[in-house]
Amino acid sequence: MTLETVSENKAHGGVQGVYTHKSAETGTDMTFSVFVPPHEPGAKLPVLWYLSGLTCTHANVTEKGEFRAACAEHGVIFVAPDTSPRGDDVPDSAEEYDFGKGAGFYVNATQQPWSKHYRMRSYIESELPEVIAASFPADLERQGITGHSMGGHGALTIALRNPGRYKSASAFAPIVAPSQVPWGEKALGRYLGDDRAAWREYDACALIEDGARVPELLVDQGTADNFLEEQLQTRLLAEACEVAGIDASIRLQDSYDHSYYFISTFMAEHVAWHATRLT
Numbered sequence: 001m002t003l004e005t006v007s008e009n010k011a012h013g014g015v016q017g018v019y020t021h022k023s024a025e026t027g028t029d030m031t032f033s034v035f036v037p038p039h040e041p042g043a044k045l046p047v048l049w050y051l052s053g054l055t056c057t058h059a060n061v062t063e064k065g066e067f068r069a070a071c072a073e074h075g076v077i078f079v080a081p082d083t084s085p086r087g088d089d090v091p092d093s094a095e096e097y098d099f100g101k102g103a104g105f106y107v108n109a110t111q112q113p114w115s116k117h118y119r120m121r122s123y124i125e126s127e128l129p130e131v132i133a134a135s136f137p138a139d140l141e142r143q144g145i146t147g148h149s150m151g152g153h154g155a156l157t158i159a160l161r162n163p164g165r166y167k168s169a170s171a172f173a174p175i176v177a178p179s180q181v182p183w184g185e186k187a188l189g190r191y192l193g194d195d196r197a198a199w200r201e202y203d204a205c206a207l208i209e210d211g212a213r214v215p216e217l218l219v220d221q222g223t224a225d226n227f228l229e230e231q232l233q234t235r236l237l238a239e240a241c242e243v244a245g246i247d248a249s250i251r252l253q254d255s256y257d258h259s260y261y262f263i264s265t266f267m268a269e270h271v272a273w274h275a276t277r278l279t
Contacts, residue, residue: 222256
């Protein structure tokens, strides 16, 4: 496994880097960013994964997320992967922003032509952690995961499917029940086929209904988010957690929208919340 360095910059006493590697899971080159805070030589640091939303790459949160000061303060590595495979050979639906490149939905696709490359679940759960562990001072016994929108969906479902791996899970404006909303019905139907039973492992509310658990959750959702009622439906997650007895802090933030202005406002709180559970 060979990493190629795209860029490295000093920030808050640490290093913000962007890297590429050849992925066996997606069959493409993949790009991701990593912030490593200042630390003592030989130290191993906890890791916070951040999964981005529709149309995004690693760059959106890296440039606009305002996480580095908090990660430097708490000694947390911050990893931001891409949202889908990229490349000329990767099938796409160019006329649709919510499907194809930039919209991998963190699934392992089973339907043609998507199944060859769209394996973001295995990439995030298996391959990229090995890359991070081999190349950075990361302690994978102390992992947390968060994300925004489609990435919030990814963070919640990955945490629920892997009990004990992630010591903390949070989300910003997540898609909580993709089986019940237009974004999710389009993506899951095309990536996974018509059998809705196969969709359940990619639906946070369905996973909770089926018995999956995490110790606690932190979710922030803006009340002025124009996707709230049709696509996000945060109330369904609140109801599922209440029935399941999951300690969920689901905070409705007055007048905030779906943008990185919202995310960056609460990012430091999320980093600190994760840090207390990881350190």
